[in-house]
Amino acid sequence: MSSPKSAYSIPTKKGKLDTHIFVVWVDNESGVLARVVGLFSGRGYNIESLAVAEVDATKNISRITIVTTGTPQVIDQIKLQLKKLVPVHKVADFKREDKNVIFKEMALLKIVAQKKKIDKCLKECKKFNPVILDKTNKSVVIQITALRREIDKMSRKLKPYGLTSTSRTGAIAMTRGAQTFK
Amino acid sequence: MSKLYTGAEIVFKCLEDQEVEYIFGYPGGAVLPIYDELKNHSSIKHILVRHEQGAGHAAEGYARSSGKPGVVLVTSGPGATNVVTALTDAYMDSIPLVCISGQVPTHLIGTDAFQECDTTGITRPCTKHNWLVKDIKELPKVMHEAFKVATTGRPGPVLIDIPKDIQFAKTNYTKFKKEKKLNGKIHNKFSEDEINQLIDLILKAKKPVVYTGGGVINSGPQASETLKEFVRLIGFPITSTLQGLGAFPGDDNQFIGMLGMHGTYEANNAMHDCDLLINIGARFDDRITGKIDEFSPKSKKVHIDIDPSSINKIIKVDLAIVGDVNEVIKSAIKKIDKKQNGLKDSNKQRISKWWEQIQKWRTKDSLGFINSDKEIKPQHAVKRLYELTKNQDTFITTEVGQHQMWAAQHYKFNKPNRWMTSGGLGTMGYGLPAAVGVQIAHPDKLVIDIAGEASVLMTIQEMSTAVQYNLPIKIFILNNQYMGMVRQWQELLHEKNYSESYSEALPDFVKLAEAYGCKGIKADNPDELDDKIKEMIDYKGPVIFDCHVDPNENCFPMIPSGKPHNQMILGPSDKEENKITGKGKSLV
Numbered sequence: 001m002s003s004p005k006s007a008y009s010i011p012t013k014k015g016k017l018d019t020h021i022f023v024v025w026v027d028n029e030s031g032v033l034a035r036v037v038g039l040f041s042g043r044g045y046n047i048e049s050l051a052v053a054e055v056d057a058t059k060n061i062s063r064i065t066i067v068t069t070g071t072p073q074v075i076d077q078i079k080l081q082l083k084k085l086v087p088v089h090k091v092a093d094f095k096r097e098d099k100n101v102i103f104k105e106m107a108l109l110k111i112v113a114q115k116k117k118i119d120k121c122l123k124e125c126k127k128f129n130p131v132i133l134d135k136t137n138k139s140v141v142i143q144i145t146a147l148r149r150e151i152d153k154m155s156r157k158l159k160p161y162g163l164t165s166t167s168r169t170g171a172i173a174m175t176r177g178a179q180t181f182k
Numbered sequence: 183m184s185k186l187y188t189g190a191e192i193v194f195k196c197l198e199d200q201e202v203e204y205i206f207g208y209p210g211g212a213v214l215p216i217y218d219e220l221k222n223h224s225s226i227k228h229i230l231v232r233h234e235q236g237a238g239h240a241a242e243g244y245a246r247s248s249g250k251p252g253v254v255l256v257t258s259g260p261g262a263t264n265v266v267t268a269l270t271d272a273y274m275d276s277i278p279l280v281c282i283s284g285q286v287p288t289h290l291i292g293t294d295a296f297q298e299c300d301t302t303g304i305t306r307p308c309t310k311h312n313w314l315v316k317d318i319k320e321l322p323k324v325m326h327e328a329f330k331v332a333t334t335g336r337p338g339p340v341l342i343d344i345p346k347d348i349q350f351a352k353t354n355y356t357k358f359k360k361e362k363k364l365n366g367k368i369h370n371k372f373s374e375d376e377i378n379q380l381i382d383l384i385l386k387a388k389k390p391v392v393y394t395g396g397g398v399i400n401s402g403p404q405a406s407e408t409l410k411e412f413v414r415l416i417g418f419p420i421t422s423t424l425q426g427l428g429a430f431p432g433d434d435n436q437f438i439g440m441l442g443m444h445g446t447y448e449a450n451n452a453m454h455d456c457d458l459l460i461n462i463g464a465r466f467d468d469r470i471t472g473k474i475d476e477f478s479p480k481s482k483k484v485h486i487d488i489d490p491s492s493i494n495k496i497i498k499v500d501l502a503i504v505g506d507v508n509e510v511i512k513s514a515i516k517k518i519d520k521k522q523n524g525l526k527d528s529n530k531q532r533i534s535k536w537w538e539q540i541q542k543w544r545t546k547d548s549l550g551f552i553n554s555d556k557e558i559k560p561q562h563a564v565k566r567l568y569e570l571t572k573n574q575d576t577f578i579t580t581e582v583g584q585h586q587m588w589a590a591q592h593y594k595f596n597k598p599n600r601w602m603t604s605g606g607l608g609t610m611g612y613g614l615p616a617a618v619g620v621q622i623a624h625p626d627k628l629v630i631d632i633a634g635e636a637s638v639l640m641t642i643q644e645m646s647t648a649v650q651y652n653l654p655i656k657i658f659i660l661n662n663q664y665m666g667m668v669r670q671w672q673e674l675l676h677e678k679n680y681s682e683s684y685s686e687a688l689p690d691f692v693k694l695a696e697a698y699g700c701k702g703i704k705a706d707n708p709d710e711l712d713d714k715i716k717e718m719i720d721y722k723g724p725v726i727f728d729c730h731v732d733p734n735e736n737c738f739p740m741i742p743s744g745k746p747h748n749q750m751i752l753g754p755s756d757k758e759e760n761k762i763t764g765k766g767k768s769l770v
Contacts, residue, residue, distance in 0.1 A: 030314070030316075031302060031303075031306070031314070034303070034306065035306060038306055038307055042307045073494060073495075073498075076494060077491060077494075077495055080490050080491035080493075081491050083490070083491075084310075084489070084491055085311075086310070086311040086331060
């Protein structure tokens with residue numbers, strides 16, 4: 001950088017970035033998603049993926065799962081800032097490497113090809129619990145559930161076999177074992 | 183069946199139950215039902231401003247000087263957008279505001295109706311929380327929740343958007359019972375162990391410093407008393423941020439002045455060299471820390487704050503105590519009293535060398551300036567203003583810029599809630615409307631806005647409000663014809679390229695005062711300054727004081743860009759250390 005002139009604060013070195021998954025329990029009211037997402041964009045945090053749906057209709061609770069990257073300090077801030085939002089009840093934060101947590105994403109894959117190629121595709125998908133949702137002579141729609149990297153890999157792999165369209169969700173997460181996050 | 187009330191009536195019922203005395207506002211189409219209801223509620227007085235931004239800042243001034251939440255009432259669309267600056271200002275400085283805005287009727291929302299805007303969308307990032315009331319049954323709950331959110335934990339602004347049809351709709355209202363113990367999102371669960379750790383650090387420190395901020399003021403006047411007791415007990419030097427001034431007496435010997443960008447030499451050097459830093463209710467703002475990597479490198483750091491997200495946000499600390507400032511220091515004092523007899527003496531001994539060092543720094547007299555008998559020096563003007571008003575309980579507001587820093591440096595505050603300035607957002611035009619709000623809260627006290635001529639023109643229309651309500655506010659303008667702080671930065675950091683910082687045309691402030699129906703006074707000679715200040719103070723009504731000062735004066739000391747605390751530029755009276763020219767140039 002050339003002479004910073006009237007720059008008062010000069011950015012310091014960035015630390016190592018970690019990927020974290022935040023699970024946020026919120027009141028399901030209008031604007032709540034905008035508050036959460038606005039917090040991320042307003043403070044310059046990253047969103048890699050986002051999944052949100054109501055999980056408790058009687059208590060009106062939605063569960064938002066956000067995958068984000070940041071330095072440990074930023075991850076800490078995200079958690080504390082989320083907790084300050086009025087409609088937020090609790091916030092859980094997991095490292096992606098955490099073995100005690102299950103992460104899953106779902107993808108719908110449309111393959112337009114001859115039967116032979118379609119069969120090959122299905123074989124490739126086998127370990128990701130493929131479900132055939134629609135089938136015609138020339139096409140198939142397959143649902144798979146897997147990790148983000150795995151779906152990325154599958155997408156690349158299936159391209160030559162006639163994969164024409166991919167639709168995927170953000171990651172959702174749940175802890176293993178009997179205990180739940182309080 | 184119980185009686186049904188309209189939405190507008192419920193708004194006032196809630197305000198009455200919250201013991202609101204004043205609302206600052208401006209009417210318009212979408213709030214007319216609420217304005218219609220105003221006449222039926224004599225305990226609530228409406229202050230008609232001239233611009234919604236003024237309403238917001240006036241409410242801020244009211245809130246900061248009284249400790250009660252400020253209430254603002256504006257219409258939809260432009261009414262709401264005009265108040266955004268004030269809401270953001272209140273958010274940055276943690277001031278409790280409740281803003282009620284009108285909205286187009288629910289069936290028109292989203293149709294680009296006349297004076298429609300997405301108020302809750304626009305204000306979402308500048309409020310603690312906001313609500314769009316779409317169901318009349320929600321209104322009473324939302325109103326009370328709004329006051330709770332605004333005033334508890336770290337205070338801040340909230341907004342309630344009420345569509346016009348909801349103001350007409352009817353529902354029943356049950357009287358509100360104030361909860362004795364407010365919970366929700368406040369954090370006051372610090373542990374005994376944390377207090378013990380704090381005391382251990384205090385007992386070990388050889389070069390300690392206490393650094394306090396606006397959190398002490400927000401914790402209530404009792405917190406300032408507790409702070410005084412605490413600091414006298416441990417005998418440590420204490421410095422304060424801009425927002426924290428007044429929490430500890432400014433003329434006390436233990437007070438080493440404000441810290442940060444324009445803080446004193448002794449305060450900043452103490453911050454840099456200390457071995458224990460106790461942050462009480464401040465947030466390590468970038469104007470305070472300077473270069474983060476070299477911020478107070480040798481110290482153990484303690485942070486006491488009610489907002490958990492303030493902790494470790496900028497500076498990693500060794501001990502964090504999340505809680506209300508008053509509660510935390512009270513329990514620390516209790517612990518000390520119980521355990522440590524004679525702590526005061528042992529502490530004094532241990533840190534006596536440190537005090538000697540601080541005295542050495544003090545001899546630099548970093549706030550010094552070369553006075554003149556031909557021109558009024560702005561620092562001299564503030565000093566004289568202080569000397570001539572210190573015998574009475576005076577409330578000071580400011581705009582933003584050089585004058586604000588000179589006021590912070592040279593006006594000594596001895597009590598909390600006497601100093602209202604826009605620190606976080608740095609809003610030019612804050613001081614005049616804030617003075618209106620302060621005078622409303624304290625009708626018999628002297629209220630002075632120390633202003634710059636550029637800032638004050640941004641909200642000058644509120645003089646009309648002051649005249650309407652007979653508010654004897656004094657607008658003390660340090661007129662240097664420049665946006666002084668911009669000019670200073672251009673001089674020091676942009677090769678004296680004074681790009682657009684000079685106001686080629688300015689109004690005659692004396693005539694302007696007369697046009698508004700108040701008194702105008704002009705001074706441009708140091709000899710007449712005292713008499714004219716006295717004339718201003720004695721006048722029973724609003725005054726605009728046009729004080730012509732040296733246009734080339736700079737605000738020193740100053741930490742230049744990207745520098746740590748111990749590399750300050752001192753003023754011209756300290757030529758040796760003056761790093762503006764020659765070799766020093768490469769520093770900035």
